[in-house]
Amino acid sequence: MLTTTNAIVLSKLKYRDNDLIVKCYTQQLGVVSFLLRGVLKSKKGHSRAAYFQLLSQLQLIIEYKNNRSLQAIKDTKLSTIYTSLHSHVLKSSIVMFLSEVLSNTLKEEEKNETLYSYIETTLMWLDTHSEYSNFHLLFLLNLTRYLGFYPDTKNIDQPFFNLREGRFEAKSQDRYSLSGKNLTLLKQLLGTTFDALSTVEINAKQRQSFLSMILLYFELHLGSFKTPKSLLIFNQVFN
Template sequence: MRAKNNSIVLSKLKYRDYDLIVKCYTEERGIVSYMLRGVLKSKKGLSKTVYYQALSQIQIEENYKPNQSLHFISEVKFNYIYKSLHTNIYKSAIVLFLSEILSNVLKEEEKNKDLFHFIEAALQYLDNEDQFSNFHLLFLLKLTRYLGFQPENLNNDYPYFNLESGVFESLNYGIYSISGENLTLLKRLLGTNFDALNTIKINAKQRQEFLNMLLYYFELHLGSFKKPKSLQVLNEVFH
């Protein structure tokens, strides 16, 4: 079946000498993997790899067969051309990190248009924004809504947040309870949209500690979650 499908590139992997396997999150079918045969063999083929940079937003004309694990692309074009996402070193570090996160947590081979449009719009915001050092924190926090473990924003005047249960609490229940700067930032970010993110000022140490807490939150709620290898690069860039 030939069809058009808006897609966000999550990862690409060299296969054999000249082929690529590209994993995308698509608007119509969730996670889909595509085989690009011979794309690394010629200059003309190599020029097409620009479409498959991490988190590129593309429209694919595909030959899709439901029972196959790998599908084939007949035509591709950009849905949105980034101005800075792949050229700004700081944004590139965020892109590398988030593409690894999304590759890890998005498993379903079924569509979720709300999630697709959230990712699409958030990346376009990042592409156009000049102040973005906290972008990945808010992105991950908002992503939890679509993954089913968004922090419950009731009783947010309580002095603790339980990472295991995802709720604010009046008492400290041990290793899963957080307080202090991480709690304060969590409360602020829960009430913030991307367009107001630049009003939140934190230093590199606070950013790193809050990110570590968020990743631990993901680990607690997603059994197969692994810390991204690109975390060290991200921390070094934003140190």
């Protein structure tokens, strides 16, 4: 069955000498993995391989078969041409980090157009803006809405946030009860849009602390989630 769909590249892995295995989040089919045979062999193949940079937005024609774990791509086009996402060192660090998080969290082969649209539009926002140092924090926080554990803001004025339960509470329950600067920042970001992110002032130490907290939040709510391997490099670049 031939299927045409937009797709976002989550990961790529060299296979044998000339092949690539690429995992994409597609608009029509959810997460799909592809085997690109011989793509690293010829000059023409190298040109095609360049399409599959992390978080690139593509339009694919797929030869899809239900009984196959690695699908085949008949044709590839760029659906969005980034101007800075892969060429700017800080933005490319964000791309590397977020692609690993998304590859880790998006597992299901099922269609979710609202989640796809969220990832698609926020990446385009990042590509075209120059104030983005807190982008990844808001991106991850908003991502929890589509993954099913967005913070319950009903009692947002309470002095603690229970990471395990995902809600604000009057008393500290255990070591997963959040307070202090991370709590203040969480409340700020819950009421912030990407366009207003530049008004949220955070130093590098607070940014790292909050990122560690939100990754812990992912771990508590997604049993298979693992801390990204790129986290250490990512923090070093942003310092």
